[in-house]
Amino acid sequence: MSQATIPWIEPVPEKRVAMRRKALLVLFGGGLTALIVGCVMLGVFRALPDQVGTIVFILAGVLPILGGLGLIPLGLLNGSVVLTTLGFAQIGIGALVGGLLKATPIDPLVVGVLLLVIGPIAAGLAMLTAAGVIVAFKQVVQLLLMRWTALILFCGGIVSIILLVWAHAFVFRYVAQLANDTTLNTSATTTFGGDLTIAELSTRFSGNWRPVAFVLWPLQFGLIRDLIAMGGVIGFISIIPLYTIWWERKVAGRIQSRLGPMRVGGWHGWAQSFADGMKLICKEDFVPPEGDGTLFRLAPYLAFVPAICAFIALPFATTYVFRDLDVALLFILAMLGIEVLGVIIAGWASNNKWSVYGAMREACQMVSYEIPMGMALLVPVMTAGALRLTDIAKLQQDGFGSWLAWNNPFCLIAFFCYYTASLASCKRAPFDLPESESELVAGFHTEYSGFRWSLFFFAEYAAMFAVSGLAVILFLGAWYGPLPLSWAPAGNDIASAVVRGLLFDGPILFILKCGLLLYVQIWIRWTLPRIRIDQVLYACIQVLLPLTMLVVLGSTFWLLFDNSAHPAFESFAKVVRGLLSLVGVVISIAIAGFIIFGFVNRRRLVGTLAIEHFPGS
Amino acid sequence: MADTVLESRPDLNLDVVRDEIGDVRTEEMLVNMGPQHPSTHGVLRIVLRTDGEMVLEAVPHIGYLHRCAEKIGENVAPYQYIPYTDRMDYLAGMNNNLAFSLAIEALTGLEVPKRAQVIRVIFAEMNRIASHLVSMGAYGLDMGAFTPFLYAFRERERILDLFEASCGARLTYSYITIGGVTDDVPERFIDVCREYLDYFEPKIAEYNNLLSFNHIFVKRTANVGIISAEKAINWGLSGPSLRGSGVKWDLRKVHPDCGYDEYDFDIPVGQGLKGQLGDCWDRYFVRIQEMQQSVRIVRQALDKLAGTPGEYKHKSGKSVKLPKDEIYYEIEGARGQLGFFIQGDGSQIPYRVKARGPSYCNLSITNEVVKDCLLADVPAIIGSIDVVMGEVDR
Incomplete structure (x- = not known):
C-alpha cells in the first residue's frame, strides 16, 4: 500500500521535499568544497614553510574579514538577513582569530594546520558522511532486515572497533616513545607544557611526511587523549545496554514460554534494540507544560x-x-x-x-x-x-x-x-x-x-x-x-x-x-x-x-588471627578456605548444570509455543 | 435562589488536611488511580486520599464502561439479548449466558434437555477455570511477577481453543442460549478436553510453587485487606471474595441448577493459612482451589456427556413468550452471585431486565478495606476482589 492510499497519513508536502533536496545538495556541495579547501591548504603549507605565520594570519584573519565585507553589501542589497548576518559573523570570526594569533604566543603553524587543513577535511568528511547516510538511510534499513548482511555488519563493526582501539593505543604509545627519545627531545617545551614542540617533531618527519608532525603533536597532551578515550568508553557503554536489553528480552521470553524478539536483524532479532533506539530518537520531544x-x-x-x-x-x-x-x-x-x-x-x-x-x-x-x-x-x-x-x-x-x-x-x-x-x-x-x-x-x-x-x-x-x-x-x-x-x-x-x-x-x-x-x-x-x-x-x-x-x-577478627603469628588458626583457616572453595565449586557446577539442563530442555520445560502441547498438532 | 453559587469546578483539595510539625509541612494528597492505570483492571477509577504512602480513603468511581445493557434488554427478545450478556463479565461469558438463559427458562417453564444441561456444566466450569486463570495471572502482575500471567494465558488459550471449536468465538461466545446450547459439541471434544485436563491439573501445583507459596508473594498478600466473615456478608460480597472470608456459601450447592447436585465437588473456603482469615492471600487461594474443583466437575461431566445422547436444545427456545410475571434468578458465576431480574408483560420482549453483577457488589467494600493501608496494597486488594468493569457498569 502506498502512502497516498492511507488516508490518515498525510503525504509529505512538496515544499518540504524540495527543502530536503536542497539540504542534501548543500551537504554534498559543502562537504566537497571543504575537502578541496583542506587539500589546497595542505599543499599551501607544504609549499611555503617559511612565512607560515603571515599566511595563517592572512588566511584565518584577513580573508574572512574581506569576505564578510563583501557579503554585507550583497545581503543588504538583496534584503537577505541570512547573508548580512553571515557577513558580520565572518568579520567577527576573522577579527577573533586574527586577534588571538597576534595576542598569544601560540605557534601559528600548529593553529594553521589545525584550523585550515584538519578542520576543513574533518568537516568535509563529516558532511559527506551525513549526506551519504541520508541518501542510504532506506537502503541501510533494508540491509538491517536481511539476515547475513546484518551479521556481517555487526561483526565488521566489532572488528573495526577493535582495530580502531588498537590503532589508538599504538599511536599513543608511539607518541610516548617519541617523548622519551633523547635524540629527539631537547630541553625546549611547548607553550602548553608538552614535552615535544613542532620543531622537534619535524626533525623526525621531514619532507613529505612533515604534516604528520602536526597531527601527532596534540596527542601528547593528557586532555586530548582523555577526550578520545572517553569517546571509546561512551561507545562501549552504549553497546552494553543495547545488548543487555536484547538478551534480557530473550531470556524473559524463554522464561515466559515465548520466543522474545525474533524478527529485526534476522538471527533471533539481534538488532531489536537498535531498531527501538532509532524509534525512540524519532519520538516527540515532550516536556510536561x-x-x-x-x-x-x-x-x-x-x-x-x-x-x-x-x-x-x-x-x-x-x-x-x-x-x-x-x-x-x-x-x-x-x-x-x-x-x-x-x-x-x-x-x-x-x-x-x-x-x-x-x-x-x-x-x-x-x-x-x-x-x-x-x-x-x-x-x-x-x-x-x-x-x-x-x-x-x-x-x-x-x-x-x-x-x-x-x-x-x-x-x-x-x-x-x-x-x-x-x-x-x-x-x-x-x-x-x-x-x-x-x-x-x-x-x-x-x-x-x-x-x-x-x-x-x-x-x-x-x-x-x-x-x-x-x-x-x-x-x-x-x-x-x-x-x-x-x-x-x-x-x-x-x-x-x-x-x-x-x-x-x-x-x-x-x-x-x-x-x-x-x-x-x-x-x-x-x-x-x-x-x-x-x-x-x-x-x-x-x-x-x-x-x-x-x-x-x-x-576483622578473622584477619587478626589469620596470619603466621597464630599458626593453629592459620591452618584452620586454610581448611575452611578449602571447604568453602569446594562449596564454591559445587555451586558453580550446579548453576552451570542448571543452565545447560535448561538450555537443552528449553522447549519441554517452558513449552515454547504452547502449540507443542496441544493435542492433535 | 440567588444565594446559591454553583461551582463549575469544585475544589477537591478543600478538605485536605495540612499540618505543620516543627519545620516540616505535611499535606494530604488526592491521587487519581485510574481510569487509565495498569492495575485497576479496566476502567476503574479510584480517588485515593493519601498521606505519604498511607492511603486514608479510597473512593471508587464507576461508569466509564456503561453501555445501557439493561435498557437494551427491554428492547430485544431474550435470545437476542444473549450476546449482550457476554459483554458484561467478558472473562466469563458462558456463565453470564447461563444465568440469563436459566432465568428466562425459569420464567417460562421451558424444559432443558439432559444433554444440554451436561454441556452447560462443562462449559460453565471450563470458563470458570479460564476466568480464574486470568484473575490469578493478573494478580501476579499486580504484585510485580510477570511470568505467572504468561503461564496463565498459555493455559487459558487452550480452553479458548476448545470454546472456539464448539461455538466459533473466543471471548463472546453466546453459546449457552435459551433452551440449551446453540450447537452440539464437536467430534472428539470429550477426548481433547480430557487431554487438556490431564495437562492442566499438574500446572496448578506449578502455579503454587511459582506464585502462591512464594515468600515475597505471601508477604505482600497475607494479612493485607482483611475482610471478616461478618463484614463480607454485610457488604453483600459473594463468590471467591466471600468464601475467602471463610463463609461456606456456594449457589451450586445451595440451590443446584443444571444438575449440579449430581456432581461430587467441594467448596473451598479461606482458612487463614498464611495470615489472618479473610486476607488477600485467602481470596487468591480460594480461586486456585476452585480451579481444582472445576477440573473435578468437568471430568465427571465429560463421563456423563458420553452416556447422555439426545437433543442439545429445546426447539422453541427462540420463540418464547414471557408471561405476565417476574422472576429473580441467581447462579454462582466466576466472580460470585450473578442474578437476573426479568419482568414479562405477555409479549416476547421483557418489560424490565436488571442484572446483579457480583463485581459491582464486591467492589463496594473497597473503601472499607483499603482504608489505612499502604499504596502498594491497593492493587493487592483490588486484584484480590477481582472486579471486571464490564460487569460493574453493564
Whole structure:
C-alpha cells in the first residue's frame, strides 16, 4: 500500500521535499568544497614553510574579514538577513582569530594546520558522511532486515572497533616513545607544557611526511587523549545496554514460554534494540507544560553521566582501565550514588503525583541499601588491604581457591549481602519500587518518552553492568580464570596469547563473568514478585545492615588471627578456605548444570509455543 | 435562589488536611488511580486520599464502561439479548449466558434437555477455570511477577481453543442460549478436553510453587485487606471474595441448577493459612482451589456427556413468550452471585431486565478495606476482589 492510499497519513508536502533536496545538495556541495579547501591548504603549507605565520594570519584573519565585507553589501542589497548576518559573523570570526594569533604566543603553524587543513577535511568528511547516510538511510534499513548482511555488519563493526582501539593505543604509545627519545627531545617545551614542540617533531618527519608532525603533536597532551578515550568508553557503554536489553528480552521470553524478539536483524532479532533506539530518537520531544522544564531535561543526564563515570575507574583487566584510581572502589560507589539524584529530580520535575511517589521511594530505598552495600564491600577490601581494584584483583590470580568469595566465611556472606543490595541499587526486581508499574504507572519516568526515557534505561543497564563488575572484581576472581595464572603459557606468539586471553587472564573472562551475574539479575527479575516499600526498608535496615555489621566485625577478627603469628588458626583457616572453595565449586557446577539442563530442555520445560502441547498438532 | 453559587469546578483539595510539625509541612494528597492505570483492571477509577504512602480513603468511581445493557434488554427478545450478556463479565461469558438463559427458562417453564444441561456444566466450569486463570495471572502482575500471567494465558488459550471449536468465538461466545446450547459439541471434544485436563491439573501445583507459596508473594498478600466473615456478608460480597472470608456459601450447592447436585465437588473456603482469615492471600487461594474443583466437575461431566445422547436444545427456545410475571434468578458465576431480574408483560420482549453483577457488589467494600493501608496494597486488594468493569457498569 502506498502512502497516498492511507488516508490518515498525510503525504509529505512538496515544499518540504524540495527543502530536503536542497539540504542534501548543500551537504554534498559543502562537504566537497571543504575537502578541496583542506587539500589546497595542505599543499599551501607544504609549499611555503617559511612565512607560515603571515599566511595563517592572512588566511584565518584577513580573508574572512574581506569576505564578510563583501557579503554585507550583497545581503543588504538583496534584503537577505541570512547573508548580512553571515557577513558580520565572518568579520567577527576573522577579527577573533586574527586577534588571538597576534595576542598569544601560540605557534601559528600548529593553529594553521589545525584550523585550515584538519578542520576543513574533518568537516568535509563529516558532511559527506551525513549526506551519504541520508541518501542510504532506506537502503541501510533494508540491509538491517536481511539476515547475513546484518551479521556481517555487526561483526565488521566489532572488528573495526577493535582495530580502531588498537590503532589508538599504538599511536599513543608511539607518541610516548617519541617523548622519551633523547635524540629527539631537547630541553625546549611547548607553550602548553608538552614535552615535544613542532620543531622537534619535524626533525623526525621531514619532507613529505612533515604534516604528520602536526597531527601527532596534540596527542601528547593528557586532555586530548582523555577526550578520545572517553569517546571509546561512551561507545562501549552504549553497546552494553543495547545488548543487555536484547538478551534480557530473550531470556524473559524463554522464561515466559515465548520466543522474545525474533524478527529485526534476522538471527533471533539481534538488532531489536537498535531498531527501538532509532524509534525512540524519532519520538516527540515532550516536556510536561506544568512541570519544571529545565530540571526535567537535566534529570536523564544526571542519571546517565554518573553511570558513564563509574566506568572510568572500572578495570576490565590489569591494563584495560581508563584511570587506575587508587580509590577506585569509593569512586564507583560515589558515582552510582549520584545516579539516584537524577531519578529524584526526574520525579519532582515531571509534576506528576505518581512520579513524585517513585522519586520518594527511590530516596527511601537509597538510604536503606547504600549502607549495607558499602559495609559488605568493606570485607574484601579489608581482606585485600587495598582500595585499588587492580591490586585487589592481583590477589586472586592463583586460581579458583584464591578468589576472595571463599577466602573466609564472612566474605561469602558479604558477597550475598552485596548482591542483594546491588539489586536494590540498580532498581531491579524485587526492588524495582521506584518504577513499579502496577502501583505507580511507571514511577519516576511516567512522563518521560523518547530519547530521555531511553537514557534512564541506558543508565540502569550500565549500572547493572558496573555493580556486577564490582562483584566480579571483589569476590569472583576479577579477570582471572579458575586456573592459576602461573600455568598460563608464557610465550609471545599469538597462540599462547589467545590461550592466555581466553582461559587465564583478560577482559573476555571479565565480561563473561559479568554476563553471568547479569543473567542472574534477569533471572530474578522475571521470577519474583515485587516487595513493598516498608519491606524493603525492613530487609535493608533491620536484616542486611546488622548482618553486614556482624560480617565486618567477624572478618576483622578473622584477619587478626589469620596470619603466621597464630599458626593453629592459620591452618584452620586454610581448611575452611578449602571447604568453602569446594562449596564454591559445587555451586558453580550446579548453576552451570542448571543452565545447560535448561538450555537443552528449553522447549519441554517452558513449552515454547504452547502449540507443542496441544493435542492433535 | 440567588444565594446559591454553583461551582463549575469544585475544589477537591478543600478538605485536605495540612499540618505543620516543627519545620516540616505535611499535606494530604488526592491521587487519581485510574481510569487509565495498569492495575485497576479496566476502567476503574479510584480517588485515593493519601498521606505519604498511607492511603486514608479510597473512593471508587464507576461508569466509564456503561453501555445501557439493561435498557437494551427491554428492547430485544431474550435470545437476542444473549450476546449482550457476554459483554458484561467478558472473562466469563458462558456463565453470564447461563444465568440469563436459566432465568428466562425459569420464567417460562421451558424444559432443558439432559444433554444440554451436561454441556452447560462443562462449559460453565471450563470458563470458570479460564476466568480464574486470568484473575490469578493478573494478580501476579499486580504484585510485580510477570511470568505467572504468561503461564496463565498459555493455559487459558487452550480452553479458548476448545470454546472456539464448539461455538466459533473466543471471548463472546453466546453459546449457552435459551433452551440449551446453540450447537452440539464437536467430534472428539470429550477426548481433547480430557487431554487438556490431564495437562492442566499438574500446572496448578506449578502455579503454587511459582506464585502462591512464594515468600515475597505471601508477604505482600497475607494479612493485607482483611475482610471478616461478618463484614463480607454485610457488604453483600459473594463468590471467591466471600468464601475467602471463610463463609461456606456456594449457589451450586445451595440451590443446584443444571444438575449440579449430581456432581461430587467441594467448596473451598479461606482458612487463614498464611495470615489472618479473610486476607488477600485467602481470596487468591480460594480461586486456585476452585480451579481444582472445576477440573473435578468437568471430568465427571465429560463421563456423563458420553452416556447422555439426545437433543442439545429445546426447539422453541427462540420463540418464547414471557408471561405476565417476574422472576429473580441467581447462579454462582466466576466472580460470585450473578442474578437476573426479568419482568414479562405477555409479549416476547421483557418489560424490565436488571442484572446483579457480583463485581459491582464486591467492589463496594473497597473503601472499607483499603482504608489505612499502604499504596502498594491497593492493587493487592483490588486484584484480590477481582472486579471486571464490564460487569460493574453493564
